[in-house]
Amino acid sequence: MTPPDGPEPAASIELAFTLNGRAVVARTAPIRRLADLLRDALGLTGTKVGCNAGDCGACTVLLDGRQVCACLVPAAQVAGRGVVTIEGLAADGALDALQAAFHRHGAAQCGICTPGMLMAARDLLSRTPRPDAAQVEDALGGVLCRCTGYRKIVEAVLDAAGAVTTIPPTPTLPLAAAAEGASAFGWGGGSGDVSGETLPPAHSSLSPLEGEGGEGRSSSGVVGRRVPKVDGVQKLTGAEIYGADRAPADCLWLRAVRSPHAHARFAIGDLGPLRASFPGLTLVLTASDIAGANRFGIFAEHRDQPALAEHHVRYRGEAVLALVGDAATIAAIRDADLPIAWQALPALDTIDAALAAGAPALHDATPDNVLTRGRVVSGSIDAAWGEVAAVAEGNFETSFIEHAYIEPEAGWARRVGDRIELTVCTQSPYMQRDELAHVIGLAPEQVRVIPSATGGGFGGKLDLTLHPLIATAAWMLNRPVRCVFSRPESMAASTKRHPARVWAKLGAARDGTLVALDFRGDFNTGSYASWGPTVANRVPVHATGPYRVPHVRALTRAIYTHNPPAGAFRGFGVPQAAIAQEQLLDEVALQLGIDPLDIRLKNALRAGDTTATGQRLEASVGLAACLEALRPHWRRARAEAERHNRDGHGTARRGAGLACMWYGIGNTALANPSSMRVGLKPNGRVTLYNGAVDIGQGSNTIMTQICADSLGVPMDRIDLVIGDTDLTLDAGKTSASRQTFVSGRATMLAARELHARLLRLANAGADARLALADGVAVIGDGPRARRVALADLETDARGDVLSGEATFDPPTKPLDANGQGVPYATYGFAAQMAEVAVDPLLGTVKVLHIVAAHDVGRAINPQQVEGQIHGGIAQGLGLALMEEYLPGRTENLHDYLIPTIGDVPPITAILIEDADPLGPFGAKGIGEPALIPTAPAILNAIHHATGARLRKVPATPDRVRAAILALGKK
Ligand code: FES
Ligand code: FES
Numbered sequence: 001m002t003p004p005d006g007p008e009p010a011a012s013i014e015l016a017f018t019l020n021g022r023a024v025v026a027r028t029a030p031i032r033r034l035a036d037l038l039r040d041a042l043g044l045t046g047t048k049v050g051c052n053a054g055d056c057g058a059c060t061v062l063l064d065g066r067q068v069c070a071c072l073v074p075a076a077q078v079a080g081r082g083v084v085t086i087e088g089l090a091a092d093g094a095l096d097a098l099q100a101a102f103h104r105h106g107a108a109q110c111g112i113c114t115p116g117m118l119m120a121a122r123d124l125l126s127r128t129p130r131p132d133a134a135q136v137e138d139a140l141g142g143v144l145c146r147c148t149g150y151r152k153i154v155e156a157v158l159d160a161a162g163a164v165t166t167i168p169p170t171p172t173l174p175l176a177a178a179a180e181g182a183s184a185f186g187w188g189g190g191s192g193d194v195s196g197e198t199l200p201p202a203h204s205s206l207s208p209l210e211g212e213g214g215e216g217r218s219s220s221g222v223v224g225r226r227v228p229k230v231d232g233v234q235k236l237t238g239a240e241i242y243g244a245d246r247a248p249a250d251c252l253w254l255r256a257v258r259s260p261h262a263h264a265r266f267a268i269g270d271l272g273p274l275r276a277s278f279p280g281l282t283l284v285l286t287a288s289d290i291a292g293a294n295r296f297g298i299f300a301e302h303r304d305q306p307a308l309a310e311h312h313v314r315y316r317g318e319a320v321l322a323l324v325g326d327a328a329t330i331a332a333i334r335d336a337d338l339p340i341a342w343q344a345l346p347a348l349d350t351i352d353a354a355l356a357a358g359a360p361a362l363h364d365a366t367p368d369n370v371l372t373r374g375r376v377v378s379g380s381i382d383a384a385w386g387e388v389a390a391v392a393e394g395n396f397e398t399s400f401i402e403h404a405y406i407e408p409e410a411g412w413a414r415r416v417g418d419r420i421e422l423t424v425c426t427q428s429p430y431m432q433r434d435e436l437a438h439v440i441g442l443a444p445e446q447v448r449v450i451p452s453a454t455g456g457g458f459g460g461k462l463d464l465t466l467h468p469l470i471a472t473a474a475w476m477l478n479r480p481v482r483c484v485f486s487r488p489e490s491m492a493a494s495t496k497r498h499p500a501r502v503w504a505k506l507g508a509a510r511d512g513t514l515v516a517l518d519f520r521g522d523f524n525t526g527s528y529a530s531w532g533p534t535v536a537n538r539v540p541v542h543a544t545g546p547y548r549v550p551h552v553r554a555l556t557r558a559i560y561t562h563n564p565p566a567g568a569f570r571g572f573g574v575p576q577a578a579i580a581q582e583q584l585l586d587e588v589a590l591q592l593g594i595d596p597l598d599i600r601l602k603n604a605l606r607a608g609d610t611t612a613t614g615q616r617l618e619a620s621v622g623l624a625a626c627l628e629a630l631r632p633h634w635r636r637a638r639a640e641a642e643r644h645n646r647d648g649h650g651t652a653r654r655g656a657g658l659a660c661m662w663y664g665i666g667n668t669a670l671a672n673p674s675s676m677r678v679g680l681k682p683n684g685r686v687t688l689y690n691g692a693v694d695i696g697q698g699s700n701t702i703m704t705q706i707c708a709d710s711l712g713v714p715m716d717r718i719d720l721v722i723g724d725t726d727l728t729l730d731a732g733k734t735s736a737s738r739q740t741f742v743s744g745r746a747t748m749l750a751a752r753e754l755h756a757r758l759l760r761l762a763n764a765g766a767d768a769r770l771a772l773a774d775g776v777a778v779i780g781d782g783p784r785a786r787r788v789a790l791a792d793l794e795t796d797a798r799g800d801v802l803s804g805e806a807t808f809d810p811p812t813k814p815l816d817a818n819g820q821g822v823p824y825a826t827y828g829f830a831a832q833m834a835e836v837a838v839d840p841l842l843g844t845v846k847v848l849h850i851v852a853a854h855d856v857g858r859a860i861n862p863q864q865v866e867g868q869i870h871g872g873i874a875q876g877l878g879l880a881l882m883e884e885y886l887p888g889r890t891e892n893l894h895d896y897l898i899p900t901i902g903d904v905p906p907i908t909a910i911l912i913e914d915a916d917p918l919g920p921f922g923a924k925g926i927g928e929p930a931l932i933p934t935a936p937a938i939l940n941a942i943h944h945a946t947g948a949r950l951r952k953v954p955a956t957p958d959r960v961r962a963a964i965l966a967l968g969k970k
Helices: 034-041 097-105 114-127 133-139 151-160 175-184 232-237 272-277 327-332 351-355 381-387 429-440 467-477 487-493 532-542 574-592 596-603 623-647 699-711 739-761 862-881 934-946 957-968
Strands: 013-019 022-028 060-063 066-069 082-084 196-199 252-258 264-268 281-285 319-325 340-344 370-378 390-397 410-416 419-424 447-451 481-484 500-508 514-526 551-560 653-664 674-680 686-690 718-722 769-773 776-781 784-789 802-808 827-839 844-855 907-912
Touching: 022 034, 034 060, 060 114, 066 114, 097 114, 097 151, 097 232, 114 133, 114 151, 114 232, 133 151, 151 862, 252 281, 252 327, 252 467, 252 487, 264 319, 272 281, 281 467, 319 327, 319 467, 351 551, 370 532, 381 500, 381 514, 381 551, 390 574, 410 467, 419 429, 419 467, 429 447, 429 467, 467 481, 500 574, 514 532, 514 574, 532 551, 532 574, 532 653, 574 596, 574 653, 574 934, 596 623, 596 653, 623 653, 623 827, 623 844, 623 907, 623 934, 653 934, 674 699, 674 739, 686 699, 686 739, 699 718, 699 739, 739 769, 739 776, 739 802, 827 934, 844 862, 844 934, 844 957, 862 907, 862 934, 934 957
Parallel strands: 013 082, 196 907, 252 481, 419 447, 514 551, 686 718, 844 907
Antiparallel strands: 013 022, 060 066, 060 082, 252 319, 264 340, 281 319, 370 551, 390 500, 410 419, 410 481, 500 514, 653 827, 674 686, 674 802, 769 776, 776 784, 827 844
């Protein structure tokens, strides 16, 4: 069911229409939303609901062959007409040509938007069988996707229409050929936006597996291949089950009541009259019902957020009580029915207000409202300024950013004896299990978290949200309870990207060698700690960007304010820092007359260099290769832009900008383990017990590829058990770009362990080859082959005859008081180039093209890596140009703008493979690195086009126009 959004009208009609080619008759209220009718009454949950307001397009279906938003169509309007949903696209679970093209191109990531995309594309192709890219963008323009960056969706539709028949192969070129090969795939070179390249650096000829090849595993050779998603078919057919899609029929509904004030005291009066007025109201939960600590957080020392507020709220949207009952009842209860007395208080809504002398403390433990300080200091910053020939300095500001995953938070809970089970969309099942147990007063073993499919997360589904509420209600009532956030509720209540205020000063010698960086960053962490400490500690480590800077002082603070909690969002503060650091680097280059690419290359970290934290980087430092791969694109783009501006084509100005990034994979100087198990069943099938949840980034497929090649079996012999805390080991959170690197290595080691056990069982040497068939393992050891009848072996509690388990915890060293240590075992590196057109009269910015070169260590699945790059770029574009969350004003997807299909330009992705010795097959992470350089590259491109420097983002037209006008006043 979809969340109740109002009382169900009593009157109903008998409605006859055609649904997916079959005649149906349904009894329903005439003004019921078609989306609700399809999902709730007819059980077709392939049609998704992301907003119930016509903004996201997730609910798109065909009505008489034309796309409509099913959330806006009253049921009565379909009488006598034909409706087609995602379930009607193909018969018997097979994929039609359009779905198959989406599958081939990796056009579905989390998959929550995919049904809507497919239906809109089906409408287009029925009218325009041979569309061009612009027609595809027009037709799909009403459907939002937060994961893919849209380009692979466009490719897929064109492919299905026969306009594009194949994806260009990904060449593996020696580094010397990189520049030439890169230009061959350049934008405008005929390959459109479907290009991709894989370039190994000169010194990475061996992958770690090859280097460690004494164990003699046979390889099925799927690592490095563009394998379609193992869970792609269910996403493309509407069969995937997300948090709102399924729950027991006897579930009660829960709806939280939230504060309308940013700061207030409140008292809950007599609930008796409310209960008497609404017989369908089963329970009203208040803070006194939360049996445990009623406090949660990411770090044990910062558990400051209540599941339900206790007389005091600190942000607009904080939950104060929860209504539990039948859907119609809890939807019918209005604020005026509730006995809540509010006393609004002055809100400290900015960093300045929270830091002002005499400002009251949000939390007793932090009288100055400073949650955490971060610090990295090396060299002699104050003395260093005497060595510099060029200095750039400035203040920069970023805004709250909403995750805007298309699937709002959803799930259900039930009590099973003395345990509680939750089925929820999540990116951190184990962490949520342990934290939930603390909040509601149970032992962790009494809590089971079963992840549903998750329709995007990006950091926003790490924290607890509805979990303590549905768990407590289900526990108290001994009856299942479910909750689905509405879009406004999701946007008001969930965490956000930290707004940042950065001052920085960067100095370089005459030849462009960077000498000194002084950096101070204040991060608005909102009302509760969440991931504020992570942001404050990660940013100073990354403040230099991926460059050698001998003299550094980077100081940060996370500051409490009366705003929504700022949490984890793809990059943990590094994207905000990069906006300052990469723009200053361009200013230094300009002062010195050095090309922006050359100054980056000159200072780029390389293997053997030491970072500002004193860490020596031993290997897998591929930034220079990224920059060299960009060089031909850069030369072309700069020349084209300058020619355009010189020749005066209209009023629009063109520009090209660069930015680089580095990103430490995994937690900052903290334990970061992942454990995996691989089991072998008597029938010869392999089970990967995979605790790493896939929120769209593709870890289900990546782990299967790694498992297959580590064990030497085909992928289709591997079954997945995913995320269930009762059935898998703790693989840690899906965050910080860690799953491929950390859980991937744990998977590889577990599979190797199973492989070794099998060989030992057969008394075979380490070089023996393994083949699995139905009920038998065949071990080839030289000329002889030994067959092991698996059914003859004893099974364990999981039904496996043999298994391998492994844990990998990347080696790090704690940071000392000056931030010296080894914060990460490895780093991702990247350089991106943006080409823009700026209308100086309107202040509008159109991004024309992005070239993104990323050192990913090894691309386990190049298509998925490209998908992450595209999606990260789209979010980086939103950060640069349009996204700004304003509490109380942008709590929906029409006032809060995210990039649409028309906003994301063609993207040329270049993959650099500088293998990491610890990574599985050399792989590192890509999720966060993809986003970080995009915004500063766009901002540098705007400067190249106009001379205007944007110091506050998003660079909305009014800000761009103001910056251009300010140039004339200088
Ligand atoms: S759910 Fe219908 S447009 Fe968003
Ligand atoms: S794949 Fe489009 S929203 Fe996730």
